[in-house]
Amino acid sequence: FTLPPGFTARDHGGPEEEEEEEEVKAEARRDVLAHRGSLSVRSWYPVGTLLAGLYPAPPLNLVVAPPPGMATRLCFSVEYRHAGEQLAVSLLRLGNLPPRFHGDGTLAELRLLPDDRRPRQARARCTGPDPEFNDCFVFQVSGVCVSQSTLSVCVLSVKADGKRHAVGRVLFPLEGELGQAGRVLWRDLETEEDAQCSEQGDVQLSLCYSSSLQRLSVVVLKVRGLQLSSDAGVCVQASLQIHAQVVKVKRSCVVTGEAELSLNHKMTFKLRPRHLDEACLRLELLQLGQIHSGDPAPPRRRTPPVQLGECVLGPFMYARGLQLQHWMDMVNTAQEPVTLWHKLSRAT
Template structure:
C-alpha cells in the first residue's frame, strides 16, 4: 500500500512542476510581445510629435520673412498667346513694345532696323512717280528693275508695282485681282509668275526673279511683262503687256536700273527695225538625224546707221555712197546653248547679195522641240569689228512665232524635202 501512494505523490509533484513551467513560459512570451508593441507605438508617437513641431517652426519662420516686391516693366507684359488689340507676340510669350500709333518702331522710326538687316525704304520708288498724267485709253503702268551680272551671267528682274489697272466691268470698288508673268523672249513657253494681289488696282509686288542668260545672247533677248486679272470663276484675263529689249540695257555696267512702261493690249515680239530680207531653206533627214540650212539671196540689206529699207535703197541708188560687204552666220542652238556655228563667204559691195551656200548640222530627233536655227546677217568692215545687220530665228514653239515657226513645222512634217521661205531680218 505504501508504494502506490508514494508513486502517486511523486507523479502529482511532477505534474505541478510541468504546469508551472508552461504557465511561466506563456507569461514570459506575453510580456515580451507587450514590450515590443509599446516600443513601436512610442517610436511612431515620437515621430509624429517631432513632425508637428517642425511644421509649426517652419510656418512661424515663413511668416517672419518680409515679402519681396516684384514689378513688371511697363513696355513688356508677360502673356501667353495673343490678347485682343495687341501686337503679335514674340518668342517666349512676351509682346512687342507698343507705340502711340500701334505699329512697330522699325516701320515708323527711321534707322530703327537692327545692324546687318536691310531697310526696304531705301529701295522703294518715290511716290512722286505715281502722280503722272494718265493718257487716253490707259490700261495701267508697271515699274520694274533690271540688273545683269556679267560674270555669273545672271539677269535679275524685280517686279516692283503696277498702277491704275482697269476695274472689272461689274467689279465696282473691288477692283481686280492682278498678278504678273515674266517671259524672256523669244522663249514664251516658260515664264515666272508673281503672287496674287486681292482687290486692288494699284498692287505692290516687290518680288525678284533670276534668269540665266549668256553674254553672247543677252542683247538678243526681250523681257515681256504680262499682267493678268483673276475673275470670280478663276479665269485668267489679260490686262496688258510691256516689253523691254535688253539691247537697250547697259549690260556691262552691272548696275540696277529702275524702269517703267505703260501696258499695251497688243505688243510685237520683234520690236527691232527691218534690216532687209533673206532666203533660207531647211531640210531635215530623220534617218541621218541631220538638218541642212541653205542661204541663198539677200535683199535690201540696211547698213549700220540707216533707219529703214527705204533709206537703204536710197543709199544703194546713190553712186557717192558705197554698198556694204556682208556675210551670213548660221548657228544651231539647243536649249539656249549654241552647239555649232558656221558662216558664208563675204559678198562685197552690194545690198542684194547672193550667197548660195548650204550647211549641215547634226540634230537628234529628240531635240527637234528644243532647237532653233539662228541666221544673222553681218556687215564686214576691214580693220574694224564686224557689225550685225539683222537676224532671224527659225525654230520650234519655244523660240519662234509666225512665219518662222511655220517654216520649222513644215520642215518637220515634210522630212527630206527642201522648204524655202523669205524671212525679214530684224
C-alpha cells in the first residue's frame, strides 16, 4: 500500500517561495497519482493499491503437473449447478501426449451420454507433449438424469492436411463423482495400443450408415484373444433387432480357428432412419462344432456351435460405454465408417 506523502510545514515567505512550494506539492501529487488506487481520500490521496506483480498467476503446468507415468492423461473438472440444472465441465489440458502427435493440432470432442448426439469441440491452444485447452462447457441436464449420465471425451490429433487420428478417449461415469465439485481430475486415455484383451477376447468392427440408401453396413475386421477349445473354424453371426423382434441374421465367412483372426467381412442390413433409436446390432462369435461320423455309416452330423462371446451395439436402450458411443458416432457421421475395438462378453 502507498502512504500519502508528508509535507514539511514551513513559514510562508515571499511569492517566490510560495511558488516553489506549490511546484513541490504538484510534483508530489503527480507521483502519487501515478500509483493511485480505486479508493482515495479527498480528491487525490490514495488509501492503497494492489500491485499485480505481487500476485502472478503461475503457469498451469506448475499448478496441475501431470502425474508421473507414460500414459496419456486428461486433466478436467466437473461441477453440477443444481439451481440451473447445469453440468459445467472444465477441460484443462493433456499430459504425456505421444511424441508422434507433438507437432499436430489437438482436438477434443465432448459428449454427455446417452442423449447428447452432437459433440462439443475444444481445440488446444498449443502443441507439444502437454497441450492446454482451458475451455468450459455447460450441459443442460436434470438432477435426476445427471447421475445416470457418462461424460465422454474423445481426443483427436489433427494433421496439417486436416486428417484426424484418434489418440484415445475417456469415459467418466458421473454417478458418485459430483460430491467434490470443481476438484481437478486426472484420467488415463484408453487407447488401442495399451488396451488389454478381455477374458473372452476382442473384436474390431467398422460401422457405417447411409440415410439415403437406408443401409447399415458392418465390417468385421479382426478378432483377438480368443479362448478356443479346438481348431475348428470360427465365424461371426450378426443379428439386426428392432425392439424384441429379430429382423435379419447374417453370418460371416468361416476362418481357421486361431487366437488372432483377420476376417474383413462386410454385412449389410436394411434399416430405416426412424428405427435408428429402436434397433440394435448383436454380434456373436461362434466356433463351429466338430463333424462326427454316424455309426456304422453316414449320414454325418455336426455338433452345435460353441459361442465364444457376444457384443451388442445400439442406442441407450440396448448398450452402454463404447458400444453406445460407437453407435452414436455412426449416426452422427453418416456416410463415413467408424472403427473401434470392443470387448466380447459372455453370452446371456
